[in-house]
Amino acid sequence: MVKNIAYLTGLLVVGYLSYHYPLFSFVLLAILGLILCYLLLALVIKLIQKRIQGKWFHVPLALLSIIVVGLITGFLAPLEEPLTTTGNVSEDLEYAHRMDQADRMNLKFFIPAFRSQMKGRDSVRLNQVLDYSRAGKIAKGRDKYYAAFVLHHNPEKDSLLYRKAHELAQAAASETDLTDDFQVQWLSKATYDRWMLSIGKEQEHDTQGGVSFELQ
Template sequence: MSRSLLFSLCLALPALFSVPLHAAAPAAPADDPQVAAAYAADQRERADLAKQTSKDALRSFAERLATADAARRRVVMDALRDGRLRSAADYRHAATVMQHGQAADDYALAHALATMGSALAPDDRDLRWLAAAATDRWLLAHRQPQWYGTQPVCDARADPPVCRLDVAEGAVDDAARTAAGIAPLAELEAQADARARQLGEQLRGAKAAAR
């Protein structure tokens, strides 16, 4: 072996062993801060529902919430238009905001967003639940029975208040609900009844306090 070739090999060896065996995995995309803030506000404001202690307060709360929801949907639409939804959390946050919309198109987009998020995070139970909930809301918006039973429809004007589940018989079974991160139908019906009782107690307490 010539001295020049040996010298060249000696120079090359350190560089060869400095190369990592596996390329580093690309960094996960950061969550969009504006969409995350919209989601946080959505959840925070909905937590105040239990504090409404009269039918008038419930009506006023619903009106304020609808206005805030519309503003949050604009945030999501801007992010979608600008290509800023990149992480699974982005899609989960955006789907949550859109499924709290008021039109069938909002729910259709919520389902699409949840489905996109599930492609990035197949084990994310919240995303599977959101896809099912958006399906139920879309069906109800079209005056069709829901499939999964995620959306109890409550009537606070009834005395006592009622919360019902209008579910299409045989549309999905409890195995499909479990796969979507949803409780069995019997449990959902019990939860709806409990919600109606809680609403009744909330309103009765307000009447008693007003006397």
């Protein structure tokens, strides 16, 4: 009875966390890998000892089932709207940037079955930024940073959009109140490197590839 209650509690807790916190899915994946390694190692040892007993696998298999349910629950969780239109350019761009990053911290972003959906979300944010840019509404330094971030994730990998992203990021980086902002300064370099690579040239700041402090 106690074991059943503990199991159901685990299902509920993991399901709740997976549904409301997308990053939790990555934690589950890490735990899943550890459990699979344990099961494989335990199976090999027991085969060598010729003493395979089901009780050795009860807890790992129970945990495995909880994790699988958690991952499925995470996939079923709806994504937030990719953009918002409040009439306030700064708020809209900040939201677009936040959703850009949120999508890349969601396991769905790395699953081929959701690739089309994720590219579509990038596209609608991209179009919003371009509309604001054409209307001359992106004037503040922080707004330029948000806009540049969205543009440098353009799903078609358009070199002209990478160039536009760099122009905005460079303008943001030159703002007095943003000269000490690491993310803003990093983006100015990253957009330049991505633009250069898109036209067949060498990157200058080595921001593309390897370990980065920002989601790309």
